[in-house]
Amino acid sequence: MVRNVIRFINPYKAGKSPSDIAAMYGIPEGDVVKLGSNENPYPPSEDVKEAYIRALSGVNRYPHPDYGELKREIAGYTGVDEECISAGNGASEVLRTICDITLEPFDRVIIPVPGYSLYAMLAMVRDARIEFIEAPEYKIDAELVESLDVQDAKIVFLCSPNNPTGNIIPGEEIKRIAKKCNGIVVVDEVYAEFTGKSCIELTKKYSNLIVVRSFSKFFGLAGLRVGYAVGNPEIVSAMEKCRLPFNISIAAAMAAIAAINSIDYYMEVRNKIVKERKRLAKELKRIGFFVYPSEANFILIKSDKEICSELEKKGIIVRDVTGFIGLSGFHARITVGLPEENSRLIQAMATISQC
Numbered sequence: 001m002v003r004n005v006i007r008f009i010n011p012y013k014a015g016k017s018p019s020d021i022a023a024m025y026g027i028p029e030g031d032v033v034k035l036g037s038n039e040n041p042y043p044p045s046e047d048v049k050e051a052y053i054r055a056l057s058g059v060n061r062y063p064h065p066d067y068g069e070l071k072r073e074i075a076g077y078t079g080v081d082e083e084c085i086s087a088g089n090g091a092s093e094v095l096r097t098i099c100d101i102t103l104e105p106f107d108r109v110i111i112p113v114p115g116y117s118l119y120a121m122l123a124m125v126r127d128a129r130i131e132f133i134e135a136p137e138y139k140i141d142a143e144l145v146e147s148l149d150v151q152d153a154k155i156v157f158l159c160s161p162n163n164p165t166g167n168i169i170p171g172e173e174i175k176r177i178a179k180k181c182n183g184i185v186v187v188d189e190v191y192a193e194f195t196g197k198s199c200i201e202l203t204k205k206y207s208n209l210i211v212v213r214s215f216s217k218f219f220g221l222a223g224l225r226v227g228y229a230v231g232n233p234e235i236v237s238a239m240e241k242c243r244l245p246f247n248i249s250i251a252a253a254m255a256a257i258a259a260i261n262s263i264d265y266y267m268e269v270r271n272k273i274v275k276e277r278k279r280l281a282k283e284l285k286r287i288g289f290f291v292y293p294s295e296a297n298f299i300l301i302k303s304d305k306e307i308c309s310e311l312e313k314k315g316i317i318v319r320d321v322t323g324f325i326g327l328s329g330f331h332a333r334i335t336v337g338l339p340e341e342n343s344r345l346i347q348a349m350a351t352i353s354q355c
């Protein structure tokens with residue numbers, strides 16, 4: 001009954017929740033620190049909360065099917081025209097819609113690794129042929145781009161800043177890949193606001209470039225599920241045609257609009273996160289871990305032993321990315337939390353490293 005390929009797909013592995021750790025180690029849920037899912041640790045702005053609550057009185061009605069107001073806000077925020085925006089139920093849905101409108105069975109899909117696991121899963125569902133390109137430490141430089149055979153690829157998935165390494169791809173290399181590739185180049189920028197570097201401007205010149213963004217990270221709305229794509233109107237209108245009708249709830253759309261209008265609040269939050277990321281990186285290096293350079297709201301570290309379950313026993317969740325394709329040795333991805341959460345992590349890491 002189920003297609004063969006589905007049997008070979010590993011389910012998406014989300015990070016652990018405080019309730020999992022409470023059940024495993026008997027630690028009260030409220031004492032667990034969650035640094036495993038690259039979430040924003042700060043609450044929504046007051047305007048976002050109000051917009052969400054206001055929207056609830058209208059939930060007996062469907063949202064407007066075009067999401068014009070949301071798209072206009074996003075267009076203003078990103079500096080493109082409204083017809084260049086397709087919105088979806090998180091960046092995850094947007095990525096899936098891109099696969100739906102482009103991939104035929106056996107199409108080539110190129111994914112540099114270590115990278116985000118969802119791309120391969122979505123491409124597999126479309127029966128595509130996936131080629132992982134090993135890019136040590138995800139360095140997508142001129143040499144690597146030169147060696148890439150992307151001309152007939154249907155999709156090249158790039159991620160900047162990359163999950164799990166945290167580094168960015170230089171705009172020059174993105175341009176070169178877009179020029180070389182006859183298919184679509186997707187640049188996943190869900191962490192872009194933490195670095196301020198984006199290739200959205202390039203979508204105006206390169207019609208095969210699509211940038212994917214999210215409200216889950218910088219805007220801290222992971223639980224509401226809103227994401228969007230920026231690209232040329234032809235691709236965008238195909239995406240709009242194939243996405244599910246009413247794919248974003250009224251309340252989520254209203255909260256996303258209010259989030260854009262609370263930009264000053266979110267820039268302050270971002271500055272706090274970036275400051276804490278620098279402190280975390282410095283302290284973890286001092287303790288003796290190899291810390292990858294990151295421009296996102298998380299850092300990747302390499303250790304000479306397993307540390308994730310040791311941290312869990314102390315009530316701290318990080319993401320164990322050991323064994324990810326493209327990474328060798330023990331690796332953990334740590335989300336930047338609140339200052340007190342980061343201090344607890346640093347203390348725990350210092351203890352673990354001495355054992």
Ligand SMILES: Cc1ncc(COP(=O)(O)O)c(C=O)c1O
Nearest residue numbers: 090091092116163190214216227
């Ligand atoms: C690189 C990357 N892309 C996309 C997503 C999915 O984002 P969303 O919550 O908007 O679906 C994530 C989530 O962690 C991610 O790390």
